[in-house]
Amino acid sequence: MRSSRRAPALLAAALTLSACGGEAAGPSAAEAAPSADPAHAGYPLAIDNCGTDVEVAQPPQRIVTIKSSATELVLSLGLGDRLVGTAFADSPLPGSLESAAAGVPELSDGAPSQEAVLELEPDLVYAGWESAFSADGAGERGSLHSLGVGTYVSPAACQGAGYKPEKLDFEAVFDDIREAGELFDAQPAADELVAQQQQVLDSVEPVDGAPAALWYSSGTDTPFVGGGTGAPAMIMERLGMENIASDVEDTWTSLSWEVIAERDPEVIILIDAEWNTAEDKIHRLESSPVTSELRAVRTGSYLRLPFAASEAGVRNAEAVAELAEQLEAQRG
Incomplete structure (x- = not known):
């Protein structure tokens, strides 16, 4: 409380x-x-x-x-x-x-x-x-x-x-x-x-299958990802996704690539920022022997959001709708 x-x-x-x-x-x-x-x-x-x-x-x-x-x-x-x-x-x-x-x-x-x-x-x-x-x-x-x-x-x-x-x-x-x-x-x-x-939230139905998802914010050697208590967790939960870092009781956390590989997300949400673009992240994911074998990377299941949507605020509801639309488009 x-x-x-x-x-x-x-x-x-x-x-x-x-x-x-x-x-x-x-x-x-x-x-x-x-x-x-x-x-x-x-x-x-x-x-x-x-x-x-x-x-x-x-x-x-x-x-x-x-x-x-x-x-x-x-x-x-x-x-x-x-x-x-x-x-x-x-x-x-x-x-x-x-x-x-x-x-x-x-x-x-x-x-x-x-x-x-x-x-x-x-x-x-x-x-x-x-x-x-x-x-x-x-x-x-x-x-x-x-x-x-x-x-x-x-x-x-x-x-x-x-x-x-x-x-x-x-x-x-x-x-x-x-x-x-x-x-x-x-x-x-x-x-x-x-x-x-x-009203925006009420218009969004949870996605089917509760896909395992990684919220990849920043970082290279050790990625900085959405943990289990903040806006990223809230958005993924509303979407019906399974946050692979939900066991971390913090808004954000560092998670090793080895742990991410073990949990093997089906979807990766990429935070797009000038200092660390979504395209930079994709290149890193696809060029690494470890991460190139992730299910999300093999299928190209990337979703994108601007950095400002990843913090608690007026963009969060629209972020839910935007991610649901992107995932629906990918699944056809």
Whole structure:
């Protein structure tokens, strides 16, 4: 069970953001913050986010996102006009979201520096990974809070005890969308987005035969694959596939080629990224004496997804539908 992430908020009208260690915004940040707008029901708002207390007086209006999962959720909620900067894009945006992000600055290919973030004067930094908030990255959460800048991490990416999902499922992903809707005062859009995603899932029938599948994300000497608890496992399970790494209680794991050969997947899901393309993976699989004998390699049963679809977020439901369509096309 995931810990409760919301708490009743009895906050001052000034914006107060505090890390779980007790660090709070200084007087100057509080004095500069706007008063709570009575038009926004539910504010002030407090959320326990990965063990960090995030408290906001009003819906964030100047948002920086780090990682595709965060950027795409903000855009999918129709809040592109609040984005003042993005960073760490894992894949190009889907065509349906490109125009909504037009003109938004891209700060960096990886996690941006704290200086680059602060130059944009955001009131919230929303990251897809906790690790984005570090001294050599966007800044530690407590440090940003002390400057009056809120932080938020996709709950599915929480790593601490009591916050890391034991096993991700679509209802948890939908809960994360709803919580973002609450944080950004976009609850109707969040509810509509969840309904659309559920409709996509309901349209997909599990594949026949429960084929054994490998989710191959990256790596060469030792491949990095989807484990038994994260978004890859969730997607494969919804498809009716048997994840050959389901015994690993983690989102991702390293799995030797020898173990993969023993488990002999019938289908390989290839994650396509600029730094490790699907075609590179196919070449590696087909040129190795060990992996060239895998059932999936002998039959060419490869399915492809962009990297951004492999992390918990708004692409997951469509990933289920896309993979089902690819497999159906292969089977004729």
